[in-house]
Amino acid sequence: MRCFEHPSQKRLLRFISPIACLISFMVTDLVTAEEAWLTRSQQLLNTLQGQAKPAWLENNPHQLEARQQVLELFNTSKPLTDLKFGTEQSPMGKNGQPLKMLFISFSLGETTLKGIFEEASGRDDVLLVFRGPKPSQKLPALMGDLKRLLKGIDPVPNIVIDPTRFQRWSVASVPDIVVEQDRKSRLHVRGVSSLSWLDEQIKAGKQGDLGTLGDVGEIAEIDLLEEIKRRMAAIDWKQKQQQAIARFWAQQKFEDLPTAQADRDRSVDLTITAPRDLSAPNGQRIIRAGQTVNPLDKMPFGLCLMVFDATVPAQVELIQHHSCQDKKARVLYLASSMPRQDGWDSLKRLETTLQAPVYLLTPDVRIRFQLQHVPAIVEQVGKHLVVHERKVRASQGAPS
Template identity: 30%
Template structure:
């Protein structure tokens, strides 16, 4: 496994490509906005609220449908003036599910919709099941369009399957349960019929649980007051720990971030690195930022970092090795406001990743190495040290 230090370094490399307003993605920003959010969380937070569950469900649905879409391209046939959704479940006979798949494969505006995954299964198991249904000659026929969409069941009022829903301009025109063939329903729509039509045949209970309801149940079991206290206490403990010593000499050092791969790294069946390889991340990814590690309780270092930021030609991340005041979080929020940017808290694993030994230290990449400019605080006080002047 890659060491924690390397993981921290790779995380910072990823952060280099993020937006200017972002800092280290692996360290929560303890700025004023974060402090306000923490204080805004109330013990009376209603866990039955659907908002968080809805967001999670929407994210999951987008991920699932994006992956399924990779293997179910749309049919190039002429589109109809209606769109059709055939709501199904694995509780149905396999023959009926296959009929629904056949319609979704041959009609460009027809989609088969599942409410979720069977209990105890995951997306990979679902995709294997789809492959088994398709059979060995699946590549010879157009694939069906399949979605996992819990909110669609709710918005269409589907409580049993199969159910065919005909939509126009994303509005439900008509629906009927007990069938998978949408032709009859479309014909009824053409005749002016609307709403819920009489049940056409036998129906089945939906085997897959509704993801939103599952999330609501989980949220209802959360002790939000306890969670809030643990988060705040954890942050306070993190910022209260002393860490790096002050630099005793002003100098420039160099750090090689190379590491030895301890096991093969494989992605999408391609070997990215083999066990025993010596890998330097800077050979593969540009580190487009500067890191200033300071003791923000030292007025000399805090004043110096303001000047360094004003002269920086790239994105800057500020990390403090100490915090002050009776309330460390409030103190840190005040300093971040004064600096005009988030201040992150030192983590020991950054020492190995970047070779940082003391504060204040300015880190930037030059070639395939990190350059570390260390400054004795007394030199900052007399004002004859400038990190840009040491280039």
């Protein structure tokens, strides 16, 4: 979980010194749990309905599937040489050098394709471009077909699967040649696949759109980008949001604590021993190695933690009516458990009852404050923190 600066914490954060670091170390996990839970719960409760997909839904399985498709596209859009098809040389086209792109498809026939591969072999200024796999064909199967046609050709020509180039140059049929220089079309011709013919035209100074000079055919492969867009558009995001909400509570691991069987007060000593010298930004030593420090000597705790099991109404009632000794302390409600079936609705009702945000108890906070039973109240008494464990009576009312 991530935390952000809360206005009430500015008093703590303004001390830029090792002492502040020690205090921060004590409360970091608490603030982290608090702010992350606030972000998640309030965003869901207040903005989910009718709004765009929130960022935390990025980890839903359909979004992951889409990302995998994009990653698959990215990987296969690299030259096949990068995929261990042959040498590691890359096509030209940089630093003002022209790049001769030949747009091709399996619709040209394997014999024609093999001839193109052989002619492009060893030419770093030529890039052979496919748009994607054939309908219903997986990318690994396409790779297998290419490997079969490339067998015996050494070095392997530069081949990419890149639908973006098809879109950029409006390629709607094959073969199609675009000579690109400085990201602009220097020469464009359709119906020709001969690289030797192309070289002659460039040598003769031909430029511009030469039109269609031979037979062209349809592109047998799908536009991989359009396919990804289609799949994304077909996703019912509202349903996925609801499923994600349900999964959160089903998968949430709670810090379950046993119910207190008796009233008990325990003192928590926050005194620590510095493992090394701690210095201020100006180099002045503040704490020497081995020195014992109690953070509460430098700064008050300023919080009153109410820890309870939100699935037990009697604990909620006790916490609701309990008051802290320090009336200026900021009250923080931490639930060790929440109902799984209607978690978000229960959270909303609970926050309405307590008239304050409620956060989940985290393992680090439980350990840091030595929490053993619930309900429990953690607050500062003198130079120590005291954990008040309270037994829930059969008929719980406001404690005296």
